[in-house]
Amino acid sequence: MPDSDLVVSDTSPLLNLALIDRFDLLESQFSGITIPDQVWGELTEGEDGLESLRELCESGFLTTVEVERSGLFVEIFHELDLGETAAICYALEQDADLVLLDEKDGGRVARRHGLTVTGVVGVLLKGAKAGDVELERELDALREAGFWISDDLYSEILAEVAE
Template sequence: MPNSGVVVSNTSPLLNLALIDRLDLLRTQFSAVTVPRRVWDELTEGEDGLDALRELRDDDFLTIVEVERSDLFVEVSHELDLGETAAICYAVEHGADLVLLDERDGRRVARRHDLEVTGVIGILLRGAKIDSVDLEQELDALREAGFWISDDLYSRALSEVNK
């Protein structure tokens, strides 16, 4: 059953799930995902995965929101790009239960603001535990799509699913 809490996403997890045709995992794990306008703009700059992402938006699964340039926004924007900044600020300001981020610096800043974080690998790992996802196949697909995964993280993810 999907988690009904507030989930906010940055660009990378959505784009990479779209690239490997696994956006379906979002629907099985969450009741909805909130996306700041800046993140949506980044997602729609390219063509890859765009139809599937638009379908999620049109089905009201992805909600696109505006994020104001608050003091927190200005502070965080000195460390991160505008998409990550918007996602983290929206999550802090609206008490999000989870933020979807892949970049190390973004995850560090999110944790500094007491946010729960996962990324594309975490979503695949959850999928492997509850949805019979072939994790090795999906990690290989991510790598083929250009997502960098260290050999250590690759091995740790596979061992985690076998626990």
């Protein structure tokens, strides 16, 4: 059953799940996802997964919010891109329960500010533990789509599910 916590996402986890056609995992794990307008702008720059993203918005599962450029926004924007900055700032403003980020720097900044972070691999791992994902196949699909996972991390992830 999906939890009802506030989950805020950056661009890359949504885009990566779109590339492997696994938005169903978001819907099975979360009651909804909130994204800043800046993230929506990044997502709609390309064609990948656009139809599925629009369907998620129309269904009300994916909601967009405006994020103002506060002092914190400007400070974080010196380290990260626009979407990551907006997602982290909104998550902090709203005391979000979880932030979906894939980039290492984004995760570091979010954790520095006390946020709980996971990414596309965490979503896949949770799905695998629930029996909804054949993890090796999905990790391979992510790699084929251009998502970089080191061989060591790949092995660690598969070992975690095998336990």
